[in-house]
Amino acid sequence: MIGVLRLGHRPDRDKRVTTHVALVARALGADKIFIATPDEDLEVRIRSVVRRFGGRFQIETGTNWRSLIKNWRGCRVHLTMYGQRLSDALPSIPKDKPLLLIVGAEKVPKEVYHMADFNVAVGNQPHSEVAALAVFLDRFLEGAAPAHANGEAVILPHPRGKTVVGKGEMPTREGAIALMRSVGCADYVVAHCEAVEELAVRIARRCGADQRLVSVGALLHDIGRSRTHGMSHAIAGARLAMELGLPERIARIIERHIGAGLTASEARALGLPSKSYIPKTLEEKIVAHADNLVGTLKSPTKRIASKQAAERLLKNGTRGGAKRLIALHKELSKKCGIDLDELD
Ligand code: SAM
16 A cells, blocks of 8 residues: 655645646655545546546545554655655665655645654655655655556557547557557457457458457457466456456457367366356357467467367367367358368
């Protein structure tokens, strides 16, 4: 838990700076801001940002700052130009205890210097509480700012331009790839997904499926590998997709892409939540099977024959799954008017 205490806020004069202190606190990893002056407008503004852009950041105004500092069960760090150097203090500031960061507006009362466990300077020159807080949080959390993915819109990192995915909206192809990277999927996972997409879209075209849905579903089918490489990556991926506000149709493609799906009893035997993970829609079937026909993560982009894919499933001990894979291969091949092993 990281709290930020903003002292000396004057609602009429400090509106913009205090808003920025709160925004920086939220964006760079703090959990809550306490403002030592009542300010309802500020609360409304910050809560609206949280609703739109996600996270669980909290704001409290009118806080009794003396008792907050006194009763804080953790470490209290006062940011001040007069303090010890940030790089000298950092190694001694505990990471496993709640942290209260105190920043001022105008002159900070002398007692704060004594109540704090550390008085820390971000350069011993006067500048701004916004900058001091930003630098401190970034250094303390080593750049690991939270993704805040549960808002009405998710902003995806992009070297140029803007990629924003709205809740329930289908991302573009480019947005889907950016999303894979932004949640932490390794390059080889992204390359695998692109290879699966390439094949899946060709299958979709031949059998009249929804190409956009297949394309985005295929690109995102392994998004759960940013969390785990076990069998549960499909479930983790579907959960992540819902958190990210992706359409449910995409989450279902992700959840049902393992082999030719899993029955409830197979899922139970694998320690997964007991329900059917069999692909149902044409698009779910296409992504699952294109994934079967594009190598393992050891050779992530290599095409493999359906027989080889079925043998691989057999080796992993799922006889039913291997049979279903062959049946799915036949079903889709028939729909496409070509044996999919011949589609290169
Ligand atoms: N003169 C004021 C004082 O005596 O505290 C400083 C006012 S300054 C505009 C507002 C806040 O910015 C300070 O209370 C402090 O939290 C932060 N600040 C400014 N320069 C800083 C620095 N070099 N290092 C850390 N914090 C700084």
